[in-house]
Amino acid sequence: MVNPKEQKSRKIAIWVIGLMVIVWTVLGVLSFVETENRKRPHTVNITFAGQNALTGKQVFQAYNCMDCHTIVGNGAYFAPDLTKIYEQTGPAWLLAYLGSPGAYPTEAVVNIQLNELIKNGEASVKGIGNLDDYYSEYPKAKERVDERGGVDALMPNLKFSKDEIDGLVAFLKYTSEINTAGWPPEVFAKQTVIDEAKKHLEAKSGLPVKTAVATASGDAGGDATAPSGEEVANAMGCMACHSTDGSVKIGPSWKKLYGEPVALSDGSSVTVDDEYLKNSILKPNDQIVKGFQPGLMPSYDGIVSEQDMDAIIEYIKSIK
Ligand code: HEC
Ligand code: HEC
Numbered sequence: 001m002v003n004p005k006e007q008k009s010r011k012i013a014i015w016v017i018g019l020m021v022i023v024w025t026v027l028g029v030l031s032f033v034e035t036e037n038r039k040r041p042h043t044v045n046i047t048f049a050g051q052n053a054l055t056g057k058q059v060f061q062a063y064n065c066m067d068c069h070t071i072v073g074n075g076a077y078f079a080p081d082l083t084k085i086y087e088q089t090g091p092a093w094l095l096a097y098l099g100s101p102g103a104y105p106t107e108a109v110v111n112i113q114l115n116e117l118i119k120n121g122e123a124s125v126k127g128i129g130n131l132d133d134y135y136s137e138y139p140k141a142k143e144r145v146d147e148r149g150g151v152d153a154l155m156p157n158l159k160f161s162k163d164e165i166d167g168l169v170a171f172l173k174y175t176s177e178i179n180t181a182g183w184p185p186e187v188f189a190k191q192t193v194i195d196e197a198k199k200h201l202e203a204k205s206g207l208p209v210k211t212a213v214a215t216a217s218g219d220a221g222g223d224a225t226a227p228s229g230e231e232v233a234n235a236m237g238c239m240a241c242h243s244t245d246g247s248v249k250i251g252p253s254w255k256k257l258y259g260e261p262v263a264l265s266d267g268s269s270v271t272v273d274d275e276y277l278k279n280s281i282l283k284p285n286d287q288i289v290k291g292f293q294p295g296l297m298p299s300y301d302g303i304v305s306e307q308d309m310d311a312i313i314e315y316i317k318s319i320k
Contacts, residue, residue, distance in 0.1 A: 041177040048091065048170035049122060051163060056171025059164045068155075071175060073183070079155065081184045087176040090138035091124050091169055092117060093145075098165045099296060100240040100250050102157040104148035107131070109237030110141065112298045124173070150234075159250065162295030229315025232308045241297065244319045250296055252289050258317045263290040277313050 002010075034040065043054040060066075066075035069082045086094060092114035096105035099113075114134055117125045128134050135142040160168070202208060233239055241250035252262075258277075261269050265288040270276055279286060281304065284297035304312070 039179070041174055043171075043174055046170055046174040046177065048124060048173055049120070049166040051167040051170045053167075053170045053174035056167035056169070056174070059160075059167045060171050063158055063160075070184075072178060072180065082172060083175050083178070083180060083184060085176070086169070086172040088138065088140035089144060090134060090141050091122070091173070092134060093138065093141035094169050094172060095165060096237075097153075098160060098168055100157065100237075101153060101155040102249065103240050104144060104151050104153050105240070106149040106235070106237050107145050108235050109240060110134075110145060112237070112300070112303060115303070116298055157249065159293075161293050165296075226307065227311065229311035229313070229318075232304075232311050233315060236300065236304065236308075238312075251292060254316050254319050256320060258319075264288060265290045265292075265294075274313055277316060278309060281309065281312065 041053075043057060044052050046053040048056075060071075065071070065082070068079040069075050070077065071082050089097075092110050093105065095113040095117075096109045099105075099109075111131050114125065114128070114131060118128070125134070128137060227235070233242075243249055243253045244255055246253045246255040258272050261271050262276075263269050270287065276287075282299060282301045284299055285294050288294045
């Protein structure tokens with residue numbers, strides 16, 4: 001026989017547990033309800049150029065980006081945080097950067113990517129008609145172009161495919177939409193702090209330390225009215241993907257290219273002449289060089305003038 005006192009406390013315990021179960025269930029259900037300020041983006045709903053953020057996340061994981069970068073609070077501190085990079089720099093800058101991460105993109109390369117997006121009717125650039133519009137939407141893209149365009153980047157060249165790049169952009173678009181309540185805070189360094197750090201590093205290593213400063217490519221020779229092929233190629237961002245010394249970047253090297261046979265991915269072979277070069281620049285996906293990825297080289301149709309085209313061809317011819 002249970003004494004009445006104990007029976008009473010058992011009853012209370014059962015009520016308390018019952019109440020806790022109810023509260024737990026109600027809170028559990030509420031956590032699935034989306035309110036305006038708790039809206040969560042969904043990976044499969046956010047897309048870019050036909051890729052969704054979920055496949056992009058898999059690319060992000062496959063390349064271990066977090067070994068160097070942080071994202072929503074996780075990762076390593078070797079490289080900048082990427083959570084809001086899409087919101088800051090927009091799709092065209094990201095395409096240009098991820099297309100050749102060995103160097104920071106110049107204005108010409110960002111413009112080419114933007115034109116492709118506009119031409120393809122990509123939804124993320126709706127309402128953006130030209131580079132000025134783009135810069136006012138994404139001022140941090142302009143900042144990067146002005147401060148670092150053409151400067152070597154510390155990030156290794158990971159040689160992504162076109163689909164991987166589009167997937168990464170979709171994923172970074174997704175992370176930009178996450179409400180992080182202002183995190184990460186804006187990074188800024190006072191010039192005096194940078195100068196001080198530079199002095200220390202130089203004293204310690206005995207080597208000059210380069211800080212990122214955009215360099216104008218006006219010193220490659222040639223007269224002011226007609227830029228040389230080398231200048232055109234630099235200004236158009238070709239050299240982010242092509243070398244002249246035989247080394248492979250994103251695309252084939254231009255060393256000893258002219259007059260030589262080139263194996264194509266469809267098993268055929270062509271001899272490099274003016275016509276082939278012209279076609280490679282205007283319609284890069286018509287003939288893909290064996291061992292290289294299609295879709296990476298942007299079309300320069302409508303971007304290079306006839307004069308610039310001739311200059312580039314002469315330049316490629318001259319690289320022995
Ligand atoms: C081995 C280290 C490393 C890995 C792995 C790496 N990165 Fe980077 N990344 C860097 C460094 C370092 C920088 C800064 C470059 C500089 O300042 O010169 C950078 C810069 C960037 C930037 C430009 C950031 C800005 O604020 O301008 C983007 C975007 C980026 N990385 C994306 C990625 C993505 C996406 C991946 C994975 C697919 C990745 N990175 C993998 C080291 C890495
Ligand atoms: C984002 C990287 C990228 C940029 C920028 C780029 N290319 Fe390419 N290029 C490639 C890739 C990748 C290939 C190989 C795939 C193919 O054949 O289209 C290639 C192929 C070529 C070829 C054929 C080479 C061969 O060995 O047969 C030529 C010529 C060429 N590019 C010229 C240019 C010129 C000129 C520019 C600038 C006006 C330029 N590229 C800008 C990536 C790039």
